[in-house]
Amino acid sequence: MSVETEVSRPETVVQELEEVVIRFAGDSGDGMQLTGTQFADTTALVGNDLATLPDFPAEIRAPAGTLAGVSGYQINFSSHDIRTPGDAPNVLVAMNPAALRTNLDDLEDGGTLIVDADAFTDGNVAKAGYKTNPLRDGSLGRYRVFEIPITSMTLKAVSETGLAGRNASRCKNLFSLGMVFWLYERPIDYTRGWIEKKFKSNEQIQKANTLALLAGYNYAETTEVFNTHYRVRRAELAPGTYRSVTGNQATASGFIAAALLSGRPLFYGSYPITPASDILHELSRNKNYPVKTFQAEDEISAIGAAIGAAYGGSLGLTGTSGPGVALKSEAIGLAVMTELPVVIIDVQRGGPSTGLPTKTEQADLYQAVLGRNGECPVAVVAPATPAECFSMAIEAFRIAIKYMTPVFFLSDGYLANGSEPWRVPKVSDLPKIDVQFRTDPEGFQPYSRDPKTLARPWAVPGTPGLEHRIGGLEKEDVTGNVSYDPLNHDRMVRLRAEKIARIADDIPLIEVMGKESGRVLVVGWGGTFGAIASAVELLQKKGSPVSAIHLRYLSPFQRNLGEILKRFDKVLVPELNLGQLRTLLRARYLVDAVGLNKIQGRPFKVAEIVRAIEDLLGEP
Amino acid sequence: MTPQMGGVDSKPRLTKADFTSDQTVRWCPGCGDYSILAQTQKLMPALDIPRENVVFVSGIGCSSRFPYYMNTYGFHTIHGRAPTIATGLKIARPELSIWVATGDGDGLSIGGNHLMHCMRRNLDLKILLFNNRIYGLTKGQYSPTSEFGKKTKSSPFGTAEQPINPLEIAIASECTFVARSLDIDSQHLTATLERAARHKGTAFIEIYQNCNIFNDGTFDDFAAREVRAERMLMLEHGKPLLFGKNRDRGIRLNGLEPEVVTLGQNGITERDILVHDEKARQPTLAYLLARMTYPGFPVPVGVFYSASRPTLEGVLETQATQATAALGAGSLERLLKSGASWTVS
Numbered sequence: 001m002s003v004e005t006e007v008s009r010p011e012t013v014v015q016e017l018e019e020v021v022i023r024f025a026g027d028s029g030d031g032m033q034l035t036g037t038q039f040a041d042t043t044a045l046v047g048n049d050l051a052t053l054p055d056f057p058a059e060i061r062a063p064a065g066t067l068a069g070v071s072g073y074q075i076n077f078s079s080h081d082i083r084t085p086g087d088a089p090n091v092l093v094a095m096n097p098a099a100l101r102t103n104l105d106d107l108e109d110g111g112t113l114i115v116d117a118d119a120f121t122d123g124n125v126a127k128a129g130y131k132t133n134p135l136r137d138g139s140l141g142r143y144r145v146f147e148i149p150i151t152s153m154t155l156k157a158v159s160e161t162g163l164a165g166r167n168a169s170r171c172k173n174l175f176s177l178g179m180v181f182w183l184y185e186r187p188i189d190y191t192r193g194w195i196e197k198k199f200k201s202n203e204q205i206q207k208a209n210t211l212a213l214l215a216g217y218n219y220a221e222t223t224e225v226f227n228t229h230y231r232v233r234r235a236e237l238a239p240g241t242y243r244s245v246t247g248n249q250a251t252a253s254g255f256i257a258a259a260l261l262s263g264r265p266l267f268y269g270s271y272p273i274t275p276a277s278d279i280l281h282e283l284s285r286n287k288n289y290p291v292k293t294f295q296a297e298d299e300i301s302a303i304g305a306a307i308g309a310a311y312g313g314s315l316g317l318t319g320t321s322g323p324g325v326a327l328k329s330e331a332i333g334l335a336v337m338t339e340l341p342v343v344i345i346d347v348q349r350g351g352p353s354t355g356l357p358t359k360t361e362q363a364d365l366y367q368a369v370l371g372r373n374g375e376c377p378v379a380v381v382a383p384a385t386p387a388e389c390f391s392m393a394i395e396a397f398r399i400a401i402k403y404m405t406p407v408f409f410l411s412d413g414y415l416a417n418g419s420e421p422w423r424v425p426k427v428s429d430l431p432k433i434d435v436q437f438r439t440d441p442e443g444f445q446p447y448s449r450d451p452k453t454l455a456r457p458w459a460v461p462g463t464p465g466l467e468h469r470i471g472g473l474e475k476e477d478v479t480g481n482v483s484y485d486p487l488n489h490d491r492m493v494r495l496r497a498e499k500i501a502r503i504a505d506d507i508p509l510i511e512v513m514g515k516e517s518g519r520v521l522v523v524g525w526g527g528t529f530g531a532i533a534s535a536v537e538l539l540q541k542k543g544s545p546v547s548a549i550h551l552r553y554l555s556p557f558q559r560n561l562g563e564i565l566k567r568f569d570k571v572l573v574p575e576l577n578l579g580q581l582r583t584l585l586r587a588r589y590l591v592d593a594v595g596l597n598k599i600q601g602r603p604f605k606v607a608e609i610v611r612a613i614e615d616l617l618g619e620p
Numbered sequence: 621m622t623p624q625m626g627g628v629d630s631k632p633r634l635t636k637a638d639f640t641s642d643q644t645v646r647w648c649p650g651c652g653d654y655s656i657l658a659q660t661q662k663l664m665p666a667l668d669i670p671r672e673n674v675v676f677v678s679g680i681g682c683s684s685r686f687p688y689y690m691n692t693y694g695f696h697t698i699h700g701r702a703p704t705i706a707t708g709l710k711i712a713r714p715e716l717s718i719w720v721a722t723g724d725g726d727g728l729s730i731g732g733n734h735l736m737h738c739m740r741r742n743l744d745l746k747i748l749l750f751n752n753r754i755y756g757l758t759k760g761q762y763s764p765t766s767e768f769g770k771k772t773k774s775s776p777f778g779t780a781e782q783p784i785n786p787l788e789i790a791i792a793s794e795c796t797f798v799a800r801s802l803d804i805d806s807q808h809l810t811a812t813l814e815r816a817a818r819h820k821g822t823a824f825i826e827i828y829q830n831c832n833i834f835n836d837g838t839f840d841d842f843a844a845r846e847v848r849a850e851r852m853l854m855l856e857h858g859k860p861l862l863f864g865k866n867r868d869r870g871i872r873l874n875g876l877e878p879e880v881v882t883l884g885q886n887g888i889t890e891r892d893i894l895v896h897d898e899k900a901r902q903p904t905l906a907y908l909l910a911r912m913t914y915p916g917f918p919v920p921v922g923v924f925y926s927a928s929r930p931t932l933e934g935v936l937e938t939q940a941t942q943a944t945a946a947l948g949a950g951s952l953e954r955l956l957k958s959g960a961s962w963t964v965s
Contacts, residue, residue: 045962190960234964243961253955260952267712287943289950292711292936296704297737304697304704304734308677309712311695316708334698424961427952461693461709461716464672469641469688471696472680481643482688 014185016231019078021086022180024173025103026095028071029061031173036073037419038177038191043077044244044421045190047234050077051530053085053603054417058274058357065127070102079233083385083530085418087605093176095119095150097128104140113143114179116172118151146225150175150216157215158208167205171212178216183229188217240423247386247415247527248275250422251319251345252282254393256289259315261394262401262433265290267309268317269302274357275413276319276347299327303344307331310340311470313437313460315397319345322364323354325371332406333372336496338470339447339456341400341407343393344368348412348526350601359601360413362526363577368408369555369584375493377500379403380555382410384529387422389415392552398433403503404455410554412576414603415527441465446480453506454499456480504556510564514540514547520616521568522548523593525581528574528604535609546613554581562589570616572596574609634665641691652803652829653682656750657689659810660719664692667817669717676719677706679726682757683750683829686721700731703738703747710743714933717817720747724765725755728786732764739795741932742821748813749786749826754835772834786826787910787924791903797823798906798925802843803830808854808921815923821931828921842914851914855922860893861909863918870894871917878908880917898926 022039026032033054040052053074062069076086091112094100096119107113117135125133134140135147154172155164163171174191181188191213199206220226245253259266268291270280284293292314296302303318310316320328325346335342348364350356368380379399383392389411400407438444438457446468447456459466468480476483477491512521513536524532529550536548549564551557565571565585573582574596582595596612598604639661647653664674674692678684680699687694697705702720710718720738727735727749738745754772755761761774765786769778790798797819801812809827816823828839837844842851853863853871861871862883870893872881881888897905906925913919948954 041960045960047962047964237964239964241957241961241963243959245959256950256955257952260950260955265712267708269708286950287940288947289955291950292940294708294711296707297733300701301704301707301734301737304701305708305711307697308695308705308708308710310708311705312709312712312716314712330698331701338695424956427956430952460713461675462673462713464670467672467692469643469694469696471687471694472698473696 012226013228014231015228016233018080018232019076019082019086020091020184020230020232021074021076021089022091022093023072023074023089023103023106024093024176025070025072025099026173027064027099028057028059028069029064030071030095031170032056032071032073032095035173035177036075038194039180039186040075040419041244042181042186042190043075044242046186047237048077048079048232049082049235049237049421050075050244050419051082051085052076052419053414055602056358065096065098065124067098067102067128070099072099072103077232079235081235081237083534084603084606087607091180093180095172095176097124097130097134100134101128101130107143109142111143112146113140114146114148114176116150116176117147118149148179148225153215153219154212157211161204161208161211163204163208168208171208174209174212175216175219178213178218179220182217182220183226185229185231188213237421238423242421242423244419245387245390245422246278246417246419247383247389247411248278248347248417249282250387250389251393251409251411251416252279254390255315255317255343255397256283256286256291257390257430258394258397258433259290261430262315262397262435264435265292265314266317267306267314268293268319269296269305269309270294270319271296271299271302271324273299273321273324275349275416276321276324276345278416279319279345279347299324300331303328303331303342306342307335307338307340310335310342311338311460313458315401316340316342317345318342319347321347321349321357322351322367325364325367329372332378333374333376334472335406336372336376336378337472337475339404341397341404341458343396343400343407343409345409345411347416348410350599356601358413360527360603361576361599361601362412362528363580363599364410365525365554365577365580365584368410375497377497378406378408378555379500379503380408380410381553382526382551383415384526384550384552386415386418386420390422391425394431394433398431399503399506401433401435401458402455402506403453403499404458405500408555410526412527437463438466439463444468445478446470447475447478449495452502454495454502501556504559507553507558509560510549510551510558512547512549512564513537515545516547517567518545518547519568520546520570520572520613521565522546522609522613523551523565523571523573523581523585524548525551525554525575528576531604531606531609532574534606535613538606538610539613544613544617546617551581554584557588565589565591570594570619572612572616574604574612576603634671636661636665638671639664639691641689643688645689646685647682648833650832651682652752652831653686653750655803655806656748656809656827656829657686659806659813661690663810663813663817666814667717673715674717674719675709676721677702677709678721679731680757681723681726681755682831683721683723684726700726700729701734702726703731703734703745706745707738707741707743710745711933711936714744714937718745720745722747722749724749724751724753724763724786728764728784728789732789736789736793739790739793739822739824742794742796742929743932744820745822746816747822747824749824750829751786751826752829752831752835753783753838754831756831756834760834785910786824788907790824791907791910791925795824795925796821796927796929797923798903798910799824799923800826800828800921802828802839802921804843804845805921812922819926821929842919851918853912853918853920855896855898855909855920855924857896857898857923860890860895862890862893871912878912878917898923900925903927
């Protein structure tokens with residue numbers, strides 16, 4: 001749907017759009033992530049709904065101009081509610097031939113292609129593996145191509161600062177950003193302010209970047225290259241205050257909130273690992289909050305320290321990605337045996353081994369639920385959107401403390417780096433986290449249990465009269481003394497399992513999206529929510545008998561899960577793995593669930609899920 | 621707890637019995653660990669730390685059963701990881717007195733990385749490394765401190781590995797207190813434990829400990845009572861490095877090499893003898909002493925090195941205080957409002 005209206009400059013028209021998907025792509029040294037982030041933050045402030053997909057290589061600076069070095073940032077923004085970064089970009093900004101080559105296939109037919117014409121030198125064209133210059137050989141005929149000499153105009157724009165060569169050309173991302181800001185009616189003030197702050201110690205760089213941004217904006221406005229610019233009206237979001245957050249930012253804020261809500265300090269032990277490191281950076285900055293951070297020598301030390309802090313009465317938190325969880329497994333077992341409240345963040349990435357460090361995947365579900373020696377049950381929660389990381393972080397510690405158990409917080413690379421508007425909750429709407437330390441020595445037993453939750457008392461060092469010993473050896477029921485008694489072991493294994501099972505009585509029931517029964521139920525978990533919900537809603541609007549549920553709790557499952565599964569003829573489980581949730585569902589509920597499985601380091605496209613549902617609906 | 625006479629406000633003094641737990645000690649009869657346990661329990665009341673503020677943390681191995689026998693807070697963790705748990709606990713609760721009990725396998729093999737980093741961070745922790753040069757709990761395999769060529773269950777033809785020296789690791793790891801003692805010299809052990817307890821920062825003590833089942837007599841060559849005076853060197857700050865029953869032998873520095881000399885021979889007097897300086901600006905002397913082994917040299921025990929440096933937990937507290945002073949204390953309201961926002965009405 002589009003409406004054309006005239007504006008003051010008669011030769012340009014404003015076209016109104018409901019939704020736009022833009023992808024910025026360039027060398028990993030070209031500042032594409034920065035460009036995308038600035039565009040996203042500005043778009044959030046304008047009031048659109050949005051979702052982003054940063055996509056970058058694991059190498060910090062792969063050789064310039066090569067396919068391996070291409071970094072991209074996709075943003076979908078709209079005047080209505082959206083949940084994914086979009087299947088196919090409408091606009092591609094390609095800063096060099098390699099960026100064009102790796103991204104062009106995704107651009108919609110008839111889409112807008114903006115390229116830095118200066119970057120299409122013979123050398124760069126060859127490096128990208130093109131036999132002929134795509135700008136000259138007619139191969140781009142399906143697109144609206146804008147060849148703009150971005151580099152040379154940037155150099156001219158910044159020349160008055162005295163900056164030259166590489167330092168000057170590095171400003172070209174801001175030139176591009178300025179152009180796109182004009183094209184989509186975004187103000188440049190936010191980015192100007194950001195530049196001023198970011199480069200306040202280097203006036204020359206500060207000025208050059210500002211000039212490049214302005215030059216790009218003015219170029220787009222005053223030349224006749226673009227005869228149309230586009231308007232995407234504010235989205236009709238629910239009233240409230242909004243912030244644009246990435247999943248990692250929301251995760252960090254959520255865990256700080258958990259500390260404030262519980263009145264206990266947060267301790268974060270972590271070893272740098274992609275894509276979880278931003279949580280460490282974010283928490284390290286907040287030393288005026290009750291937060292202590294510890295960059296450990298390795299993954300094991302990071303969780304060991306978190307367990308030590310939990311033993312001392314802090315909220316013990318550790319964060320990592322899949323390979324780090326593998327190293328932490330033995331210590332997680334210790335926290336299970338000693339029944340201490342520790343939360344383990346796993347920002348999943350492509351595996352196995354080092355795998356695809358910067359790409360998303362959901363293949364650590366088995367590892368979280370099952371991946372330890374012995375019978376070693378833990379609770380597992382998974383946020384569904386970047387913003388939801390905030391509330392699930394609080395929920396993770398609520399469960400950990402109430403049940404005195406380790407809890408997994410399963411995020412993923414897509415949630416961690418993707419951003420969306422977050423409706424900031426009111427302080428009064430946040431849950432309280434009740435913390436009760438044992439202080440009475442009368443009748444104290446380290447492994448006595450709350451009759452309802454089966455939690456043991458949290459008895460922290462420094463409490464007179466409660467001196468006691470805990471450890472990884474099997475505990476005698478009630479006393480916590482070391483015990484090798486066979487029947488005691490059997491009892492303790494069952495008690496630990498039962499304690500986790502009882503969490504199911506204390507978490508919300510699943511709400512079905514759509515009708516309560518029907519032909520197909522789509523079951524998702526974690527970061528695939530946006531794509532699944534969009535696909536299901538699209539088909540529901542067409543009248544298809546499909547519903548969806550999205551699991552935020554993977555261990556234990558919510559109480560009404562089994563019963564919901566029974567009400568549908570077919571169950572489809574889309575996952576970015578080979579079917580880990582599907583296997584757990586089949587084992588637990590004897591349901592003949594089928595999978596939609598993609599293991600490409602990329603999120604689902606809405607169309608892929610639509611197709612799978614339609615295929616299933618078409619079956620007898 | 622034994623009540624003592626005193627004013628109305630004075631707390632009754634604790635005794636060794638107050639630090640003895642109700643658990644049956646399960647080390648082999650004759651094990652050197654008994655002595656270390658007894659000296660530690662004996663020392664505790666003298667330190668005047670409330671019992672509830674004392675925590676013993678251990679890893680895995682014979683030595684790591686230690687916390688079960690101390691009537692304090694205790695955490696028997698997993699193999700090699702005691703320093704990590706102690707680190708988190710100390711950062712979270714700086715007021716606690718935290719002791720790590722570890723062994724040559726636990727501390728230097730599977731947990732070597734943690735031990736090294738724990739020491740360089742200078743948390744105010746006391747680390748007792750029981751060195752018996754063997755794996756006892758797993759019944760007799762060689763350890764990283766077993767001598768080259770040693771025949772054990774896992775090295776029937778002799779080990780092919782060079783051992784490492786715990787004190788050299790401690791010095792290289794920038795540990796601020798480095799000492800050695802031995803299980804059978806209870807007086808020396810108590811004194812060394814007390815010095816460690818009173819040190820502000822990470823204190824590392826290697827304790828020679830006899831495993832009478834799998835490695836009996838491994839230190840006898842120099843530590844047996846009848847030869848000890850001739851073959852061991854008691855380090856004392858500011859005193860010449862003299863040893864021998866008649867204290868007539870000493871250590872002289874010849875270039876960068878230490879050598880054993882005898883007073884009165886070749887005109888050597890006490891003035892030629894190296895004077896121990898545990899507070900030296902550089903731990904060079906400590907390292908040189910740590911490398912002296914029998915035969916060839918007397919084996920030194922005592923405090924090798926002691927330096928003053930800010931503790932990790934202290935620096936973190938200062939940073940938190942400064943950040944709070946500069947930015948104001950964080951609150952939920954502030955947390956939610958931080959960053960650019962917009963309002964939809």
